[in-house]
Each structure stands twice: as C-alpha cells, then as structure tokens.
Amino acid sequence: MLIALTATAVLGAGIGAGVWALTRDDGADRAGDAPATGVTVTDAPTGPATDTAPASATPATSPAATVSPSVAPGYRHAQDPVGYAITVPAGWQRHEKQGESAAVVTYDSPSGGRQLQIFALVEESPAASLDLAENASGYGFAQQPGYQALGRDSDGDTFSELVYRYDDKDRGPRQVIDHRFRAADGTLYAIRSSGPETLDGALLRDPLTTAVDSFCPVGGPCA
Structure with missing residues (x-):
C-alpha cells in the first residue's frame, strides 16, 4: 500500500499549483506525452520486466553517479538527463514535463496502473x-475525493512520508506513497x-524503496 503539483505567490513556500497539476496522480500528466529522450541505461535489466516487483533492492554504494549499483531482477539503472541516477522497474515508460519550479519525471508501468514520479523541491x-x-488551499491532496491519510513517517530533516488513498474519477480508488527526502548532496x-x-x-512499496535507495545526484555523493 503505498507513492502530484502554479501560483507564483506560493513558490517561495511551496511547489505551487502548476507543479501539482503535473504530478497529481490522475493520469493528466501523461496525456499527449511522447517519451522523453536522453535517458542512458547504465545497467541492463538482469531479469524480465514484469508487473511483480522484487521484495528488496541493493542500495547504491558508489561515491558518484558514474558508477552503477547492482540491479535487482526486473529493474534497470538509468542516468536521467534531469540530473540524477536512479533505479526503476524495467519496461516502465518515461515521460517528462516542465513545471514552473521543477521538471517532473514520470515512469508508467505497461500494465497494472502503477506509476513513479520524481521531482525536485523548493x-x-x-x-x-x-x-x-x-x-494547500486549491490543490492539496486532502481536497481530492475520498481522501484519507493512511500513514505518516518522518525522520527530522532527512525525510517525510505520507501514505494516502483517494477516489480517481477515471481510474477508481487509488493509493499513493509520497516520500520527500534530502539527497546525499543536500538537495x-x-x-x-x-x-x-x-x-x-x-x-507499490518496492519500486519506491528501490528508487530512493539508488537515487544519486549527478556529480555528487550517493547515499
């Protein structure tokens, strides 16, 4: 059970409605999108791409994004042109849109309706x-139909996580894990x-854990 975003007036304090519109979990961020180019796969998948995620993934241990971590079956490690390296499920299609304050990268599963989204925070x-x-008034998660917070976790200034459910008008009941964190370089x-x-x-949990554990800003230290 598990993992969304422009009013200029609120950009100093938050992502803003424009970024929310690009990252909300309603499929709108995918409409009319062609896959973004420029993603370099540095480790080919070590197993077939399926809609079943492995129970765990090996965390990245390299000091820089130029060295790839080992990759669990069903995953691939990519150097993303936005500026980080990350491990994502093999076979998921990448899309990118530019918000006012951040690029929003989305990976969609070929079946099953799962999705990963990655974006920088301000x-x-x-x-x-x-x-x-x-x-936030006007675009916060809590205003979605059927919204219910299912769990929260936080570790000081390191990360904060919210698990919630809501009712999507087109895709039915959905669950989301939203994990916000400080990367190894402080971003x-x-x-x-x-x-x-x-x-x-x-x-839902395993792709998130794998992505977070492998996340490494280009040119900086890895977790």
Missing part, C-alpha cells in the same frame, strides 16, 4: 513540502509511488 525541508502538498526531492487501492502493498 521548500526548506521535506516536512514543509509535504505539509503544503497535502493541505530535496520527492518520489511518489501510486497504483490501484486493491494492489498488493509490496507492488
């Missing part, structure tokens, strides 16, 4: 960013994993 902390995204990012509410929880 707030001062993961907790401040997540609170704004949930509660702030969000990675969101989402899918049908009825999906086994591990199928």
Whole structure:
C-alpha cells in the first residue's frame, strides 16, 4: 500500500499549483506525452520486466553517479538527463514535463496502473513540502475525493512520508506513497509511488524503496 503539483505567490513556500497539476496522480500528466529522450541505461535489466516487483533492492554504494549499483531482477539503472541516477522497474515508460519550479519525471508501468514520479523541491525541508502538498488551499491532496491519510513517517530533516488513498474519477480508488527526502548532496526531492487501492502493498512499496535507495545526484555523493 503505498507513492502530484502554479501560483507564483506560493513558490517561495511551496511547489505551487502548476507543479501539482503535473504530478497529481490522475493520469493528466501523461496525456499527449511522447517519451522523453536522453535517458542512458547504465545497467541492463538482469531479469524480465514484469508487473511483480522484487521484495528488496541493493542500495547504491558508489561515491558518484558514474558508477552503477547492482540491479535487482526486473529493474534497470538509468542516468536521467534531469540530473540524477536512479533505479526503476524495467519496461516502465518515461515521460517528462516542465513545471514552473521543477521538471517532473514520470515512469508508467505497461500494465497494472502503477506509476513513479520524481521531482525536485523548493521548500526548506521535506516536512514543509509535504505539509503544503497535502493541505494547500486549491490543490492539496486532502481536497481530492475520498481522501484519507493512511500513514505518516518522518525522520527530522532527512525525510517525510505520507501514505494516502483517494477516489480517481477515471481510474477508481487509488493509493499513493509520497516520500520527500534530502539527497546525499543536500538537495530535496520527492518520489511518489501510486497504483490501484486493491494492489498488493509490496507492488507499490518496492519500486519506491528501490528508487530512493539508488537515487544519486549527478556529480555528487550517493547515499
């Protein structure tokens, strides 16, 4: 069970409605999109791409994004042109759109309705960013139909996470894990994993854990 975003007036304090519109989990961010080019796969998948995620993934241990971590079956490691290296499920299609304050990268599963989204944050902390995204007037998660917070977790200034469900008008009940964190170089990012509410929880949690554990800003240290 698990992982969304422009009013210029709020950009100093948060992502803003324009970025929310690009990252909200309603499929709108994919409409009319052609896959973005320029993604370099540095490790080919070590197993077939399926809609079943592995239980765990090996965290990155390299000091820089130029060295690839080992990749679990069903995943691939990519150097993304936005400026980071990340491990994502093999066979998922990449899309990119530019928000006013951040590029929003989306990976869509070929079946099953799962999705990963990655974008940089402009707030001062993961907790401040997540609170704004949930509660901001006009575009916060809490205003979505059927919204219900299912779980929260936080570790000071390191990360903040919200698990929630809502009712999508086209795709039905959905669950989301929104994980916002401070990367090894000090920059702030969000990675969101989402899918049908009825999906086994591990199928939403595992792609998120793998993405977060492997995330490495280009030219900087890795976690």
